[in-house]
Amino acid sequence: MTLAMWSYRLRKTPMFALVLPIGLLVVLFWVFFSKEESLLGLEGSSIATHKWAHENEKTFYFPYARKFKNAKYSYKKKSNWLFSDTVEDNIPAGHITHFDLNKLESTANAAVNKEQVLILTPMQTFHEEYWSNLLQMTYPRELVELGFIIPRTKSGDNALRKLETAVKQVQVGKKEQRFAKITILRQDSQSFDSLLEKERHALKVQKERRAAMALARNELLFSTIGPHTAWILWMDADIIETPPTVIQDMTAHDKAILAANVYQRYEDDKTGTKQIRAYDFNNWAESDIALQMAANMADDEVIFEGYSDIATYRPLMAYQYDANGAANTETKLDGVGGGCTLVKAEVHRDGAMFPSFPFYHLIETEGFAKMAKRLGYEVFGLPNYLVYHIEEHN
Ligand SMILES: Nc1nc2c(ncn2[C@@H]2O[C@H](COP(=O)(O)OP(=O)(O)O)[C@@H](O)[C@H]2O)c(=O)[nH]1
Numbered sequence: 278m279t280l281a282m283w284s285y286r287l288r289k290t291p292m293f294a295l296v297l298p299i300g301l302l303v304v305l306f307w308v309f310f311s312k313e314e315s316l317l318g319l320e321g322s323s324i325a326t327h328k329w330a331h332e333n334e335k336t337f338y339f340p341y342a343r344k345f346k347n348a349k350y351s352y353k354k355k356s357n358w359l360f361s362d363t364v365e366d367n368i369p370a371g372h373i374t375h376f377d378l379n380k381l382e383s384t385a386n387a388a389v390n391k392e393q394v395l396i397l398t399p400m401q402t403f404h405e406e407y408w409s410n411l412l413q414m415t416y417p418r419e420l421v422e423l424g425f426i427i428p429r430t431k432s433g434d435n436a437l438r439k440l441e442t443a444v445k446q447v448q449v450g451k452k453e454q455r456f457a458k459i460t461i462l463r464q465d466s467q468s469f470d471s472l473l474e475k476e477r478h479a480l481k482v483q484k485e486r487r488a489a490m491a492l493a494r495n496e497l498l499f500s501t502i503g504p505h506t507a508w509i510l511w512m513d514a515d516i517i518e519t520p521p522t523v524i525q526d527m528t529a530h531d532k533a534i535l536a537a538n539v540y541q542r543y544e545d546d547k548t549g550t551k552q553i554r555a556y557d558f559n560n561w562a563e564s565d566i567a568l569q570m571a572a573n574m575a576d577d578e579v580i581f582e583g584y585s586d587i588a589t590y591r592p593l594m595a596y597q598y599d600a601n602g603a604a605n606t607e608t609k610l611d612g613v614g615g616g617c618t619l620v621k622a623e624v625h626r627d628g629a630m631f632p633s634f635p636f637y638h639l640i641e642t643e644g645f646a647k648m649a650k651r652l653g654y655e656v657f658g659l660p661n662y663l664v665y666h667i668e669e670h671n
């Protein structure tokens with residue numbers, strides 16, 4: 278149709294002159310403000326509020342729908358005849374994602390601010406109680422990702438099978454019950470097949486075992502942390518009881534690193550009554566004696582906490598529990614365990630990891646706390662906030 282014919286039609290049918298611009302406005306509104314799944318695969322968010330990487334480059338960008346449907350990515354920038362500074366950027370959905378880490382926050386109001394939490398668990402044994410405890414947590418599941426690393430051992434094979442069954446049940450269930458993402462890794466580094474509690478706690482196997490655990494934790498961390506991760510909750514596979522609000526409660530403290538106090542329920546043999554006892558001795562504050570011991574040690578020697586052979590006189594959080602004290606009491610720590618420890622993702626992103634080698638005579642989670650401190654972060658614990666380790670009968 279020629280231009281002359283267009284103008285003739287417009288003059289003849291004034292309704293057409295009205296309908297055309299309104300139709301155009303409706304289409305524009307639909308493209309920019311539609312809340313439906315957008316053409317760009319930005320599920321649930323409108324293109325209008327999406328921030329494009331090039332916006333910082335001050336170029337004009339117009340996402341033309343048909344191009345995005347059969348998009349090809351090209352690094353070649355083309356200019357446009359209409360807008361001389363236009364950059365045609367053909368990005369297929371999900372091909373390139375950009376995040377502004379300055380805007381990623383880990384705050385005291387994590388759930389309200391929709392902060393994403395990654396729960397990381399090295400898992401040698403799958404305990405039903407661990408899984409049901411995880412499922413009773415009330416932090417919104419769409420904000421929770423899970424990561425597991427399982428050793429290449431017989432017990433690992435067994436754990437993997439059970440974990441996969443449990444995962445499948447939740448992830449094919451109701452959409453709003455699903456976790457945002459679940460990653461299961463098979464360990465690449467050395468692992469130890471199940472040792473009995475007293476065997477694995479024997480001092481002589483500690484260095485090797487903790488070094489292997491450090492590697493497993495690092496493999497897990499570096500394979501699962503995403504640019505959207507705000508918090509990481511380290512939770513061992515044998516932690517079977519936490520308050521349902523554990524993530525909300527712990528994030529509310531707004532600490533770089535925060536450890537819960539790991540206890541154990543048991544039945545007293547003599548009285549037959551149910552009791553609780555301290556379990557994790559890796560949450561401690563530094564003592565002058567331990568520092569002096571470290572100063573006299575050879576470079577590759579490691580101090581382990583909780584062994585009478587090495588009397589460090591470090592104040593242990595495990596013994597600071599006060600049944601009548603406030604659950605939100607905080608205490609400063611220098612070493613932490615991995616039982617139930619919340620970490621702001623920026624701490625790991627800045628480079629704090631689990632040394633598999635003696636780092637200031639510390640290793641694994643205790644070495645991690647030291648490394649975070651060297652990076653300028655503070656480490657805290659909650660002596661009156663209890664979570665429970667499974668009771669092993671051996
Ligand atoms: N990936 C992996 N996880 C392990 C290995 N050994 C233990 N774990 C897991 O690491 C966590 C801590 O180990 P655990 O033996 O319970 O240590 P303890 O509680 O300090 O005695 C638990 O979640 C275990 O299931 C291993 O060799 N590889």
Ligand SMILES: [Mg+2]
Pocket residue numbers: 513515666
């Ligand atoms: Mg354990």
